[in-house]
Amino acid sequence: xxxxxxxxxxxxxxxxxxxxxxxxxxxxxxxxxxxxxxxxxxxxxxxxxxxxxxxxxxxxxxxxxxxxxxxxxxxxxxxxxxxxxxxxxxxxxxxxxxxxxxxxxxxxxxxxxxxxxxxxxxxxxxxxxxxxxxxxxxxxxxxxxxxxxxxxxxxxxxxxxxxxxxxxxxxxxxxxxxxxxxxxxxxxxxxxxxxxxxxxxxxxxxxxxxxxxxxxxxxxxxxxxxxxxxxxxxxxxxxxxxxxxxxxxxxxxxxxxxxxxxxxxxxxxxxxxxxxxxxxxxxxxxxxxxxxxxxxxxxxxxxxxxxxxxxxxxxxxxxxxxxxxxxxxxxxxxxxxxxxxxxxxxxxxxxxxxxxxxxxxxxxxxx
Amino acid sequence: xxxxxxxxxxxxxxxxxxxxxxxxxxxxxxxxxxxxxxxxxxxxxxxxxxxxxxxxxxxxxxxxxxxxxxxxxxxxxxxxxxxxxxxxxxxxxxxxxxxxxxxxxxxxxxxxxxxxxxxxxxxxxxxxxxxxxxxxxxxxxxxxxxxxxxxxxxxxxxxxxxxxxxxxxxxxxxxxxxxxxxxxxxxxxxxxxxxxxxxxxxxxxxxxxxxxxxxxxxxxxxxxxxxxxxxxxxxxxxxxxxxxxxxxxxxxxxxxxxxxxxxxxxxxxxxxxxxxxxxxxxxxxxxxxxxxxxxxxxxxxxxxxxxxxxxxxxxxxxxxxxxxxxxxxxxxx
Numbered sequence: 243x244x245x246x247x248x249x250x251x252x253x254x255x256x257x258x259x260x261x262x263x264x265x266x267x268x269x270x271x272x273x274x275x276x277x278x279x280x281x282x283x284x285x286x287x288x289x290x291x292x293x294x295x296x297x298x299x300x301x302x303x304x305x306x307x308x309x310x311x312x313x314x315x316x317x318x319x320x321x322x323x324x325x326x327x328x329x330x331x332x333x334x335x336x337x338x339x340x341x342x343x344x345x346x347x348x349x350x351x352x353x354x355x356x357x358x359x360x361x362x363x364x365x366x367x368x369x370x371x372x373x374x375x376x377x378x379x380x381x382x383x384x385x386x387x388x389x390x391x392x393x394x395x396x397x398x399x400x401x402x403x404x405x406x407x408x409x410x411x412x413x414x415x416x417x418x419x420x421x422x423x424x425x426x427x428x429x430x431x432x433x434x435x436x437x438x439x440x441x442x443x444x445x446x447x448x449x450x451x452x453x454x455x456x457x458x459x460x461x462x463x464x465x466x467x468x469x470x471x472x473x474x475x476x477x478x479x480x481x482x483x484x485x486x487x488x489x490x491x492x493x494x495x496x497x498x499x500x501x502x503x504x505x506x507x508x509x510x511x512x513x514x515x516x517x518x519x520x521x522x523x524x525x526x527x528x529x530x531x532x533x534x535x536x537x538x539x540x541x542x543x544x545x546x547x548x549x550x551x552x553x554x555x556x557x558x559x560x561x562x563x564x565x566x567x568x569x570x571x572x573x574x575x576x577x578x579x580x581x582x583x584x585x586x587x588x589x590x591x592x593x594x595x596x597x598x599x600x601x602x603x604x605x606x607x608x609x
Numbered sequence: 610x611x612x613x614x615x616x617x618x619x620x621x622x623x624x625x626x627x628x629x630x631x632x633x634x635x636x637x638x639x640x641x642x643x644x645x646x647x648x649x650x651x652x653x654x655x656x657x658x659x660x661x662x663x664x665x666x667x668x669x670x671x672x673x674x675x676x677x678x679x680x681x682x683x684x685x686x687x688x689x690x691x692x693x694x695x696x697x698x699x700x701x702x703x704x705x706x707x708x709x710x711x712x713x714x715x716x717x718x719x720x721x722x723x724x725x726x727x728x729x730x731x732x733x734x735x736x737x738x739x740x741x742x743x744x745x746x747x748x749x750x751x752x753x754x755x756x757x758x759x760x761x762x763x764x765x766x767x768x769x770x771x772x773x774x775x776x777x778x779x780x781x782x783x784x785x786x787x788x789x790x791x792x793x794x795x796x797x798x799x800x801x802x803x804x805x806x807x808x809x810x811x812x813x814x815x816x817x818x819x820x821x822x823x824x825x826x827x828x829x830x831x832x833x834x835x836x837x838x839x840x841x842x843x844x845x846x847x848x849x850x851x852x853x854x855x856x857x858x859x860x861x862x863x864x865x866x867x868x869x870x871x872x873x874x875x876x877x878x879x880x881x882x883x884x885x886x887x888x889x890x891x892x893x894x895x896x897x898x899x900x901x902x903x904x905x906x907x908x909x910x911x912x913x914x915x916x917x918x919x920x921x922x923x924x925x926x927x928x929x930x931x932x933x934x935x936x937x938x939x940x941x942x
Contacts, residue, residue, distance in 0.1 A: 335717055337825040345904035348881045349829055350713040357719070371645075372718040373745060601645075601675075 253577040257405040259520035261370030263485035280313035289313040293321035381483035395531025402566035404526040412585035446585035473497035643676035648737035649714035658691035665692035668733035684730035714830040723749035728805020792816035833879035833918030843935035862916035880918035894935035
């Protein structure tokens with residue numbers, strides 16, 4: 243008799259964040275030359291601002307001297323930030339340009355300045371090894387600033403580990419229970435889904451054919467086709483991109499008009515753009531937007547969709563808060579996995595590989 | 610907040626030693642807690658000098674990617690502060706205490722171009738930067754100067770590795786560096802990183818200021834161990850405290866006073882922070898200012914000095930009709 247070895251897996255409840263990765267530090271409009279934004283990214287407090295010529299800057303938010311928060315200081319000159327405490331000034335490279343009561347500058351006086359890239363309406367920051375900060379690694383969120391798409395979004399300060407948000411978005415069967423009044427329907431958990439992955443992305447595809455459109459989608463169909471009645475084919479194609487961006491291709495089309503085969507002309511298509519930036523172990527900045535590729539001229543629809551998704555994501559936020567609280571209140575219990583977690587488990591696998599490459603997997607609970 | 614400045618002491622074992630130039634020994638260490646090391650970082654080492662523990666800083670010349678091995682190169686001068694004598698005595702298998710590497714001289718990634726200048730043993734801080742810039746395909750120039758070829762560690766390796774981007778200037782071979790020409794030829798937006806004797810760095814600083822280049826683009830690291838003159842022994846006095854003591858050529862005023870029990874304030878011990886400044890009351894000799902804390906304007910009247918690095922040498926021959934012993938009379942905070 244052979245006994246096969248039992249592999250016990252541990253699904254992390256608090257996943258650390260990789261550092262060799264681009265994370266969104268803020269919306270383009272949040273970071274300005276008029277003031278300094280204080281925001282913690284992956285445990286690192288940052289002071290975010292723009293230079294006089296509009297370039298975004300991310301400095302460690304602690305003065306070299308006595309660690310006073312630079313974000314409470316002010317912007318001076320062409321590209322400098324002045325410490326609110328003793329007036330030391332730093333330029334965009336984080337190099338001290340002025341010290342009180344001396345005629346020279348201590349050559350060691352610098353604060354870390356992190357690589358920044360501005361793309362898709364976001365300012366992205368790289369906290370890890372700067373020699374690896376390749377702008378080509380910024381996840382594709384092109385719908386956010388493409389002339390072929392319209393829409394807008396918001397930021398949720400989510401009181402949970404960022405991985406819980408990724409779990410939430412990689413498996414949309416929760417819509418039936420969490421979002422029953424808007425986008426939920428029982429066909430979500432009844433339909434098959436397919437998962438694929440490569441070294442930096444995971445895709446989960448689900449088609450629900452010949453079903454009734456839930457209220458949110460019926461409204462969208464009628465924005466484009468005012469007289470629409472009848473059944474739809476509905477799709478959800480979830481694209482995860484390392485480290486924590488999830489763009490979900492969603493929509494419905496008149497049933498049987500060929501949408502699953504590629505002809506979406508009798509339907510409406512949206513993209514739910516999500517990118518999640520870890521803040522602390524138990525909190526994250528969740529940047530989202532809903533983009534559409536029809537009725538681009540309608541600001542009314544943009545506002546309605548943003549408000550609608552705001553309501554839907556409010557339901558997620560309440561669940562994530564309750565889930566994190568329950569995790570913390572039950573420290574002796576582990577996570578178990580269901581078939582529906584396939585996509586989320588591939589995301590964890592890619593993140594854990596990245597953490598391992600950074601030598602930080604040891605920080606994983608239970609490993 | 611400096612880039613990485615936690616002082617974490619650990620054991621390290623000497624893996625190998627070899628002579629890489631006249632009086633320069635390469636020492637490869639295996640630290641107990643390896644971590645990746647970036648160019649410009651240094652480790653502090655606890656050295657034992659005549660039974661006493663002292664801390665000395667040495668640049669990491671290069672290291673394994675995962676930090677399991679790191680190499681230092683230590684120059685032993687005739688007027689060594691003692692640390693280099695200890696370092697040259699190390700043998701494979703011996704263990705010593707070092708810190709995890711610390712960063713006071715970070716190389717910024719992404720500058721449009723770079724000039725790297727190393728004088729003598731200063732190559733230890735610069736070589737790693739050049740290697741990284743080469744790997745990244747950056748636009749850089751590596752300039753290495755010394756008195757003689759024998760004194761230049763890694764000369765052939767660097768020439769082979771950096772090809773056209775490398776140039777050596779060797780005084781003994783009649784190809785001394787023209788500092789003004791070097792600074793004059795640097796692109797406007799170049800970042801300039803240098804490590805070497807204070808004469809060289811001062812000359813670059815002056816040429817940089819003269820050309821009105823962006824001051825913060827001139828980066829340098831000093832360990833405060835070179836001066837305008839060779840170190841000489843002298844006497845230091847603090848009349849208010851009734852102190853008079855001898856300063857050997859291998860120790861600083863600060864160390865001599867501490868040894869004598871004077872309660873001294875200091876921090877960086879490399880002439881940067883200004884905490885160790887003392888008032889000069891009387892001077893028989895000349896001050897050799899070795900710090901970067903005072904401006905030239907402040908150094909000139911010789912009324913204050915940074916006693917962690919600056920020294921006194923005998924008055925210029927012929928200037929004093931009745932030659933006297935070299936004595937520095939100071940007061941301390």
